[in-house]
Amino acid sequence: MFSRIFGKPKQETNALGTLDKLNETLEMLEKKEKVLIKKAAAEVEKAKEFTRAKNKRAAIQCLKRKRLYEQQVEQLGNFQLRIHDQMIMLEGAKATTETVDALRTGASAMKAMQKATNIDDVDTTMDEINEQTENMKQIQEALSAPIGAAADFDEDELEAELEELEGAELEEQLLQPATTAPAAPVQAPAGPQRNRPTPKRTAEEDELAALQAEMAL
Template identity: 90%
Template sequence: MFTRLFGKPKEQTNALATLDKLNETLEMLEKKENLLLKKVAAEVEKAKEFTRAKNKRAAIQCLKRKRLYEQQVEQLGNFQLRIHDQMIMLEGAKATTETVDALRTGAAAMKAMQKATNIDDVDKTMDEINEQTENMKQIQEALSAPIGAAADFDEDELEAELEELEGAELEAELLKPATTAPAASLPSVPTGKQPVRPTAQKNTAEEDELAALQAEMAL
């Protein structure tokens, strides 16, 4: 983030520029090496032609030039090895520097966080949390405590009474008969014949009293 805001550090910029320069030099040496190898192959072909033409002196001259080219190829190879070694060392140093910078940045961030939240603030916060938790526990206990007449009940007496009820219930179950006698069957009524109901009396006691009252009024 700091790199995006303020740009890359000077050392990192120099390292990148150096790596670019080394890469360019390496590419140039490889091109020269390929060119020399082509010249070596060409001198070998010329030496073969002069040998077939029985021109020994010219063939030897071709071989001498071939040796010179080969020496240059070997030298270029050594140059490339040195550049590769330099690039490896520079890349390692760059990685080390970036790692140290990252660790330094992390340490600074941790230090800033520790300043923002010191141990005293943490202890104070934990004490407040514990106090609030204890207060809430007391409030819950107070709300769940029985009040009024229920507060005077003896739990032991209630449990003893419950045991008596359970014992009485168990005793009643044990004394209950194993089987129940079937209900007496009613006598069957012959099919097609309905039982004769007694005929209701026409005159009730009230009707008798009414008739007597009418007789007295007629007199």
């Protein structure tokens, strides 16, 4: 009976359609994020290849592209967080709207039965609507805030990252088994032999060992 009098509310249909749209957008952002992560990993592999070829300039360019992909991944993560926030607020608003509609229907039924208007119920409903409208306005203002451009790259950080890649490549070369044929055994001369002193590690070897420990972390 009340549907014929007041008509069917469209808020529920609109809210469901909006939630579906937000879910589709969220899935799209997640797919883009996975693609960018793969691209960043590919740039690291390219940088390693250029490092082996002693092409430092090309390796640096690969690391710059990797940083750009990482910044885009971070940006997409912020977008997803905002969408999740809006979905939560929209679901809460939908529940509030349904509650207000139920209260409004009850008040209308009482009005039809008692033929009287209860101004307190109207004030309460309007206060709730104004509160939800203000909340929605704050969410829209937060979503419309501009996002800053990517920051300039620090060349020192790129140089340090390239040195880490070079250290990793050197470590791989040191760990490869020797392919040369074993040398013929040399017979030691008879008689007492002196113990040879153990050679001391050079500064380069100490630096390489520290770099290998850092890469292992």
